[in-house]
Amino acid sequence: MSNTTTTAIDPAAWIRRQSRWSALEVAFWLAALLPFYFFPTYLMLASQIAVAALFAISVDLILGYAGIVTLGHAMFFGIGAYTAGLLSAKAGWGEPISGLLIAGAMAGAVGFVVSFLIVRVQHLALIMVTLGLGLLTYELANAMSWLTGGTDGLRGIDIWPIFGLFRFDLWGYTAYSYTLAVLFLGFLAARRIVNSSFGLALRGIRENVRRMPAIGSPYRRHLQAIYTISAAIAGLAGGLLTQTTNTVALESLSFQRSADVVVMLILGGTGRLYGAVLGALVFLLVRDRLSGVNPQYWYFWIGLMLMVVVLFMPKGILGGLTRLAGRTKG
């Protein structure tokens, strides 16, 4: 379609333009290396931010791009976390990279099964189904305490050094290098997905699900595919958390975790991958700072911040910044 007479945009060229790297993006990822040099005592926090960001990206793929509202995504995070933990604690396999891949695959497999149910419901029912599935998984893990360790958490996790060389140290150098690398790879994959024709089809589903079959797009299959991918990425995030902290407890499956990740997304801005990363960064940094100042009431400020963002920056912090940048330019 190299039509020069009409003003219609060539879709392939449009996609290519979208997927070009901007200087700002490169600067962002370089900035992610700063903690190594300037904040070496914050590396564990940085590592947990990277985990939260990867989890937020997985939710953004379905919530921000495909319009699947979920309040139960911690289910996949937890499945990944427990898979990585059980591999080491029960099966004695502590090799981190293969363990992480198995964790992601496990979560993805469960996600694929669940996706058959997910694509059949919408709106309020969808929220209820995801919420219900999340709670069911939580209770299941609680009931199977012989396997999961129940409320005490899983014990005996021992993760081997990465490539047999880099031990997980007290300062968190290995942990942050590892989580940042996985976050970057996960981000690249997500970026490739949303900037493809498949990603465009997802946005079409989000905007108007009835029209998609009319233009010959099999929306159910698309939704299933993205839901499975999202579950697998969430599983990777969960596996990372287990491997870098050597602990996993029921909390990794909790409703709180599902809700927090949605809060992060809304803060950062949905439907734009950097919003997920930024949201996780802001949420965990603010939480860390505020809970240091006042350990009892920090959630009050998170609530206030959420309301301010939703009222004044409906597209999240990133959306607000983009609009601001646009205004100063124009």
Add this chain to the structure above:
Amino acid sequence: MTKTVFGAIALAVGLGWTMAATAQETVKVGVILPYSGPFADAANQLDAGIKLYMAQNGDEVAGKTIEIIRKDTGGPSPDVARRLAQELVVRDGVDILAGFALTPEALGAAEISKEAQKLMVVMNAATSIVTEQSPYAVRTSVTIPQLNYTFGKWAFEEGGVTQAYTLVADYGPGHDAESSFSKGFTEAGGKILGSDRTPVANPDFSAFVQRVKDSNPEAVYIFVPGGGQPAAIGKALVDRGLAPPDTKIFAQGELTHPEALESMGDTAKGIITTYHYTLERDDPLNAEFVAAYREANGDRAPDLFSIGGYDGMHLIYEALKKTGGDTSGDALVEAAKGMAWQSPRGPISIDPETRDIVQTVYIRQVEEVDGSLQNVILQEIPEVKDPLHGAN
């Protein structure tokens, strides 16, 4: 990349040293607790115990000032507790880790205590294994088997009960309570007729209580979390006619703590509980503690969390006195081993082998004293150790 990483490590180690150098005059204690979320109340009670001890004893020990750094975990989250412990060690340069209301959080942080060789004072988390996870961990609270294994034995030997039914909340502490009570009871010669588990959140007890009644036990052992459940289960028991003296009701102390007694009213009469701290115990040290605590906390009575925090601080103070201000984990844990003192809860000590607490277990019965319901002590079983250590 590896070069820069090594550079950064060198830099970091340097920073760590300067931090240690400036920290000479103060002893920093990092307190990790769930100050927000569902367990915030427990954290606040524990923290009030810490504050009271410091208010009474000043903040100077062995020529050094005690500085408390508080960190919130926001609920049962071991990964956050672990990260906070790690940050407290590398960033704030703390000498001692303390707090730990919840077992998973204590387990998460234990590894840091072990690796950084810092004394870890467990002020509540009540699962046996906690102190086994780090050679620097010391507990000043209680363990569930300590109370309930002892109670199970007592029920058969002194309580005159030969068969019983157990009904516990379906979560970690409930499972532990069920197994340790049953173990003590059956080892003494008793018979467990049946065991049921109730949901942790908002259970309807009537169906469970009916099942208990159908098997017609001499006694029923109950373990439910605090809050609204004691009153609910008390009512369900009375409605089905399961009440003392026909059927004995056994439980761990949470069931009949002061707030719960208020909401249960007369249905609580005759319930027999096992606990390590009895608010009304007639003892000058306890009376003084309760009065001071009530004054500092708007008439709120101390509970097991408060006493754990209070005694935990005592242990830290005394250990520092013994080492003459040496804050190394090895010196402090050596000082703590075998330490014995008079606590408001009674005489307690730290087992030199397991670093776990040894204390008196009280068997109490709810009775009306001067028009109000109280836990009246039936029997004191002195110097009880956790029965599970070394068992597996």
